[in-house]
Amino acid sequence: MQLHPHGKFDNHPHPYRHITALPLAAAMGAEIRGVDIAHVTDAQFAEIEHALFRHKMIYFCKQHIGHAEQHAFSRRFGTFAEDAYTEGVPGFREVQPLIKEADDRSAMVFGSGWHTDSPFLDEPPAITMLRSVETPPYGGDTMWANAALAWQMLDDNARNGLVGLKVHFSIRDVLASAQANAEQRDSPIGKLAATRELPELPEGLQKKVRGNTHPLVRTHARTGEKSLYIDPSYGIGIEGLGETESAALLKLLTNHLTQPAFTCRLRWQPGMVTLWDNRLCVHQAFNDYDGFRREMYRTTIAGEKPR
Numbered sequence: 001m002q003l004h005p006h007g008k009f010d011n012h013p014h015p016y017r018h019i020t021a022l023p024l025a026a027a028m029g030a031e032i033r034g035v036d037i038a039h040v041t042d043a044q045f046a047e048i049e050h051a052l053f054r055h056k057m058i059y060f061c062k063q064h065i066g067h068a069e070q071h072a073f074s075r076r077f078g079t080f081a082e083d084a085y086t087e088g089v090p091g092f093r094e095v096q097p098l099i100k101e102a103d104d105r106s107a108m109v110f111g112s113g114w115h116t117d118s119p120f121l122d123e124p125p126a127i128t129m130l131r132s133v134e135t136p137p138y139g140g141d142t143m144w145a146n147a148a149l150a151w152q153m154l155d156d157n158a159r160n161g162l163v164g165l166k167v168h169f170s171i172r173d174v175l176a177s178a179q180a181n182a183e184q185r186d187s188p189i190g191k192l193a194a195t196r197e198l199p200e201l202p203e204g205l206q207k208k209v210r211g212n213t214h215p216l217v218r219t220h221a222r223t224g225e226k227s228l229y230i231d232p233s234y235g236i237g238i239e240g241l242g243e244t245e246s247a248a249l250l251k252l253l254t255n256h257l258t259q260p261a262f263t264c265r266l267r268w269q270p271g272m273v274t275l276w277d278n279r280l281c282v283h284q285a286f287n288d289y290d291g292f293r294r295e296m297y298r299t300t301i302a303g304e305k306p307r
């Protein structure tokens with residue numbers, strides 16, 4: 001069902017004392033002002049974390065920091081997560097480059113397709129941070145959709161039917177798409193593309209193809225907020241349902257979750273830092289800036305086993 005905003009949409013800013021939050025859209029997202037990421041006080045950090053859980057995605061502008069500052073700011077949120085795709089920059093193995101060169105004509109880009117980060121892991125990352133260094137003059141935006149709002153907007157009958165179901169998440173379809181659509185390059189997607197020449201996938205990748213099952217209705221470990229934990233990129237089935245029934249339910253729910261009313265969209269500029277909570281939203285990147293370079297750095301913060 002396509003919806004239009006009404007009472008359950010509540011992205012208004014909280015009256016913080018040490019930061020300012022400026023909502024980006026009716027459904028979610030907020031710019032945080034009054035912060036220098038290289039020098040965040042404890043009082044500011046507490047409010048930043050509160051704003052992240054409230055708005056699901058927050059961003060900071062004009063933060064021309066380096067890998068060391070991104071690394072240090074990320075650690076304030078917890079320990080680093082296992083990263084499913086990349087190896088990190090020299091000196092900071094948890095800071096992963098996401099660079100698409102201007103001459104890369106791949107038909108797929110890292111992060112394309114709605115997804116929550118690495119749900120095929122037993123303990124998927126809770127939070128992701130993405131920092132922009134070079135951005136195309138247009139295109140290359142990122143979109144997010146609010147999975148907690150999507151849950152709240154279902155009626156009671158639908159909600160009762162979903163509680164207790166488990167989704168099977170796997171890297172299978174993303175891997176197949178990279179093998180078919182991406183150029184072999186020294187990039188996360190380029191490396192996945194190169195596996196099409198291997199006689200057999202490495203065990204680490206086979207494990208991600210086998211994946212994991214997690215509750216479709218997830219409860220946030222810190223706030224107790226419930227959300228739809230599902231995505232059309234990694235969600236390949238629902239435990240206990242036949243293939244046709246499972247595919248139909250996945251499609252229905254992912255269409256509901258990613259409808260325009262639940263989203264926000266960010267146009268990047270160099271020196272921006274975004275943070276999102278993978279337990280509360282899904283996101284997607286766009287491959288619409290051929291001929292331009294986009295240079296980003298990503299860190300991910302460890303999460304718990306979804307429950």
Ligand code: SIN
Nearest residue numbers: 110111141142284285
């Ligand atoms: C991601 O999915 O983590 C990357 C998003 C982006 O590059 O916009």
